[in-house]
Amino acid sequence: MKWSKSFLFTLRDAPADAEIDSHKLMMRAGLIRKVAPGIYSYGTLALRAIRKFENIVREELNKRGAQEILMPVVHPAELWQETGRYEQMGAGLLKFKNRNDQNFVLGATHEEVVTDYVRKDVKSYRDLPFNLYQIQTKYRDEIRPRFGLMRCREFIMKDAYSFDENSEGALKTYQVMYDAYCSIFDRLGLKYRIVQADAGNIGGSQTHEFQVLADAGEDHLMVCNKCDFAANIEVSPAIDKENKKSHEADKPLETFATPGLKTIADLSKALKVPESELVKTLFFATNEGDVKLGVKPVAVLLRGSDELNPIKLKNILGLSNPPLMLTEREVQETTGAMPGSCGPVGLKIPIYMDVGVSGLKNFVVGANKDDFHLKNVNADRDFKAFKVADLRLTKEGDRCPKCDGHLQSVRGIEVGHVFYLGTKYSIAMNASFLAQDGQSKPMEMGCYGIGITRTVQAAIEQSHDKDGIIWPVSIAPIHVHICLLDPQDEEVKQAAEIIYSELKSHGLDCLLDDRDERPGVKFKDADLIGAPLRINVGARALKAGELELVIRQTKEVRKVPIANCVEEATSFIRAARSSASTPRMSL
């Protein structure tokens, strides 16, 4: 493409709502323009990167026998009601009525629609297995869209759904898709990590996230410094660095006044006890949906130095969303005291105790009486825990659950997710088949997502510098950016056009900046737009018989005889392409 004939506009400054580098750069390079919060138009350059990534995804999935279909954006509510997710998904699922007052939703994901699609035709085990995917627009009504395409409302996703006869088959398919995802992200040429994760309200028992590593990532990952263990902090097991179990003898329970001491920090300071040896009591409502019948509270005990992991609590309670904390008033109704003076002794509600607390003896808790605490409290003697479990957030330095290494904290952008779903949807929607033994059985399902538009932004977030984007060659919208430095000089112009045509005929995507602008402006824009290679074509260089090839990533400048310039550029891009296909899984 030639700049003068294109709709291509760069901005000097990013808009104020762009908080992270990739969002700022996408705005500045004209890749996206905001239409409404979380809703964007994609310019030509962004669309090219998107399409290139889509094609990588397609090739790897087709190679493994997955079949592309296309399901609608607008879904009838009935399908979502069949699985109960019409209610369960909450306000993130956008609901509306059509002109005939019928209920619809905008597709946030397609488990229901695909299950309906297959149940209409599949009859027997002979029709199985198969794996259907689509690349389609999705809409999730995010409460607070931000970070550009990273957490937006309308986005493009590749979603695949596999259907097998039994769980062995489904787990085999899971592995095939896991491998496909490795190939896809290897080809992308970014550093990424595969982590254990929570299944959220998709359901399912086995799941991994593919995370592109970047400091601005919204996901908090715990990775081992010695082995390949990696998990989203949401599910990372918390194991103390040292196993400190107190062997003190039980001391007699005492009540003591603690006027004004409300927080763990206050208590720690006043009692001169480390926070890790104090115990805090938290209260949650376990109700889902209707709360008209009153809240169903539970108490959670943690060491004062620990933080609750709401996902672990959600899973142990068997809920589909993390529970809400009780209000002050509800705490008072439950315990007789305000938060800050509460504890487990005498409570009539289930108590969930973190394993960390079970190592303590003779500890301090609230007395369920305002401004009083109890000391020398011991589990079993003074209260019964309903369940002892791993409920705390993992911290840097915690022990690796797989080896004797310790965990480090890194940030990631979730770009892919594989789930083994089992029969959750096929049972709810009666998607069954006649098995070899003549019985009707629900199909075994898996689902597999890749955030197409999010991945494109993640690539920028991981690969940029202060001047602009540094595209991985695999999805670079432009391979070679040709800066025509003397657009008024007919000879120079012709030379640039020849290079442009020749590179194109070699299959490279080129942008010829033929605008009537100063070289400085063109260089700045080239750095911003971020093609892997730039060629400067100016009168002086032409006279000298050598052109400058500038490598975007390193800013290295290579002087190349004019005659070799196309060959040099072509082989640079080819080499970058093949080096990108080496595995990038980061350990």
Place this chain on the structure above:
Amino acid sequence: MKWSKSFLFTLRDAPADAEIDSHKLMMRAGLIRKVAPGIYSYGTLALRAIRKFENIVREELNKRGAQEILMPVVHPAELWQETGRYEQMGAGLLKFKNRNDQNFVLGATHEEVVTDYVRKDVKSYRDLPFNLYQIQTKYRDEIRPRFGLMRCREFIMKDAYSFDENSEGALKTYQVMYDAYCSIFDRLGLKYRIVQADAGNIGGSQTHEFQVLADAGEDHLMVCNKCDFAANIEVSPAIDKENKKSHEADKPLETFATPGLKTIADLSKALKVPESELVKTLFFATNEGDVKLGVKPVAVLLRGSDELNPIKLKNILGLSNPPLMLTEREVQETTGAMPGSCGPVGLKIPIYMDVGVSGLKNFVVGANKDDFHLKNVNADRDFKAFKVADLRLTKEGDRCPKCDGHLQSVRGIEVGHVFYLGTKYSIAMNASFLAQDGQSKPMEMGCYGIGITRTVQAAIEQSHDKDGIIWPVSIAPIHVHICLLDPQDEEVKQAAEIIYSELKSHGLDCLLDDRDERPGVKFKDADLIGAPLRINVGARALKAGELELVIRQTKEVRKVPIANCVEEATSFIRAARSSASTPRMSL
């Protein structure tokens, strides 16, 4: 693809709601499955045809300098309010609120969004012209979706928008797009016709429709039997075959009783006057939007044998939608009589008279008194027409407006539409630029649509027989359908697999039917799915050293030595491809 590993299901019978052949065949061949009224999932085969057509469209547009972008499905209401179309589009524009109670619509078309997109960046005439297009999902809340993808709610459309400095530039771009559309539909290989059309509520002064000819088409076209004149009946000028102007002298006006004579047919019979010499009076409300202030009625006079063309009336009244007829009660309030006894004499409202009526003298109309008519009525003497205009529907046999031929009626499926919009949107949305003369001017726009999914169905509607689809090779999801007739015979299976791989390596799309089914079942499915070429691979033929190539369109069977079979198939497809690229514009 191999059938045994694919998600591919054919049906013996189409569902009851499939009324036309193409809809029935798409359902039976498993191309589409209904998700809700007017909302479909596309199976692999349909998606392949869609993608092939999209690529033809892309190639022809890119060649002409149009640039692909992608705009969202969900639009903020504000943009539609800026142009007034938020109200004007009525219930066909699906409106909803998001979780924050903000108003949105599902994109039915993208004039507003694209105008917003460009006005953010375009500053000067130097930024013009450009032509942006997208291939995107659209949603229109059709009141009565039917005919599968022909009149559905969610569909895929290619929409392009051009922006020029002035109307000369815009009309030049219009011509470029007109030519691009000719190339696109030529390459598709279908019979089509370009017709004059109404601009609907898109706005704009110049417009053509591209119509694929098919008896089941929803559009009624009038085409000349001698020249290239063709128009949608909505805008086709109505010119009487013979110009019969009565030269009778005016006779005196008479009132006479017509008890029980309400219709033109009744009157014609009772008075023994041909319907073409009677005059009927119709009443319409010209209000748009709010009618609280009472209706603003007009009367329309037509010969008894003619039908009103509501689009012509809409345009002459300057409305954006055809006006509604008055209710009986409103007629009574306006005229003093019930419909059937009304006429123009003594009316206080504007009278629009069809040119056909102006040729009549001493005619009969209602007396505006129940069960009475007037005879010997003459325009000018007995009433004044506010306007005389062409208001009737054109009929077969009417004179061609361009030559001395006469018009014939044919049916078409509108697959493409080009509009010269002018400045309707750029003025409403303040999309202006600094012109060469230093003045700020609104951009001159054009818009250009192609119904991608509708075109794919139109291809089937035009090209099928009683056994199934006959795909034009340009968008055939499969070029060669290989029927493996003896799947249990290892040698035959191997032969089929070799042919399959070789055809694929020649770049052909193949389906290998390797199911454990009888040949008859496979032949039936092959005819239904409609690949241009079928190859039968069975034990008997293999022994004889010859295979059968069956041409779908003609059912011709060619016996070909095994060794030549791949070459023969490849050259058949190649030939079909190149013959399809000859112009198909039908005259």
